[in-house]
Amino acid sequence: MTNNLLTVKDLTMRFGGLLAVNGVDLEVKEKQIVSVIGPNGAGKTTVFNCVSGFYIPTAGSVIFQGKELRGKPGHLIAREGMVRTFQNVRLFKEMTVIENLLVAQHMHAEHSLLKGFFMTPGFKKSEQELMDRAAHWLERVGLLEFANREAGNLAYGQQRRLEIARCMVTEPKLLMLDEPAAGLNPNETKALDELIVQLRDEQGISILLIEHDMGLVMGISDQIYVVNQGEPLAAGTPAEIQGNPEVIKAYLGEE
Numbered sequence: 001m002t003n004n005l006l007t008v009k010d011l012t013m014r015f016g017g018l019l020a021v022n023g024v025d026l027e028v029k030e031k032q033i034v035s036v037i038g039p040n041g042a043g044k045t046t047v048f049n050c051v052s053g054f055y056i057p058t059a060g061s062v063i064f065q066g067k068e069l070r071g072k073p074g075h076l077i078a079r080e081g082m083v084r085t086f087q088n089v090r091l092f093k094e095m096t097v098i099e100n101l102l103v104a105q106h107m108h109a110e111h112s113l114l115k116g117f118f119m120t121p122g123f124k125k126s127e128q129e130l131m132d133r134a135a136h137w138l139e140r141v142g143l144l145e146f147a148n149r150e151a152g153n154l155a156y157g158q159q160r161r162l163e164i165a166r167c168m169v170t171e172p173k174l175l176m177l178d179e180p181a182a183g184l185n186p187n188e189t190k191a192l193d194e195l196i197v198q199l200r201d202e203q204g205i206s207i208l209l210i211e212h213d214m215g216l217v218m219g220i221s222d223q224i225y226v227v228n229q230g231e232p233l234a235a236g237t238p239a240e241i242q243g244n245p246e247v248i249k250a251y252l253g254e255e
């Protein structure tokens with residue numbers, strides 16, 4: 001028996017004549033930070049899209065907490081406890097910061113419209129819980145003072161933190177982050193680094209990360225998978241990956 005939270009086996013995705021992902025394996029254990037790296041166009045986001053239900057993979061399996069999820073739609077996968085962010089920030093920009101977190105929880109839990117319409121005591125209690133959880137996560141990501149600001153008016157780094165909070169209010173087991181450091185300044189990247197490590201150590205969740213910032217990846221990952229031209233190239237600890245000649249060649253070949 002494995003104690004894997006997520007086991008991806010032989011994942012393959014074909015777009016017409018293009019084999020974007022070919023036979024990729026991944027394992028994420030409980031309380032691990034796992035990164036997927038590789039040169040531009042290597043297939044990293046396609047792997048994420050297949051795992052999180054945005055694409056139906058051509059072949060392979062995606063087992064999460066012992067359940068086969070391959071081909072299931074994204075919202076059902078999210079409800080199983082695997083949630084993600086996107087390379088481009090996707091917030092409800094005209095809503096306030098706190099509304100973004102409330103909507104995320106409503107969408108996640110499918111709150112009954114009827115209960116809401118009649119404002120039953122159960123509904124009011126759960127509304128309070130949603131509000132408390134939203135406030136808790138805004139504080140954790142340093143955005144509590146911006147709760148009533150329109151999300152679209154936040155600075156870019158703040159929007160990225162709000163995205164993470166929006167995932168966390170749904171209380172996931174696995175958080176998938178697609179290039180969370182893209183566009184951040186060094187201070188924001190350092191804060192992100194600390195936040196991700198805290199999520200693992202204090203919340204006990206696992207994180208699957210796609211990232212080009214090698215300082216961040218090497219500093220926080222428990223395990224790294226390298227893909228190159230859709231194929232698995234290497235897997236190991238940061239020290240193993242940094243010293244792997246095949247990996248160095250794949251990156252230098254990109255220049």
Ligand SMILES: Nc1ncnc2c1ncn2[C@@H]1O[C@H](COP(=O)(O)OP(=O)(O)OP(=O)(O)O)[C@@H](O)[C@H]1O
Nearest residue numbers: 015018019020038039040041042043044045046047
């Ligand atoms: N929906 C799609 N239709 C057709 N081709 C696609 C689609 N999505 C991705 N691809 C192709 O699949 C390959 C892998 O792309 P992908 O975005 O997964 O790479 P990546 O490693 O995430 O790249 P980057 O680091 O630049 O974000 C590329 O050749 C890309 O053009």
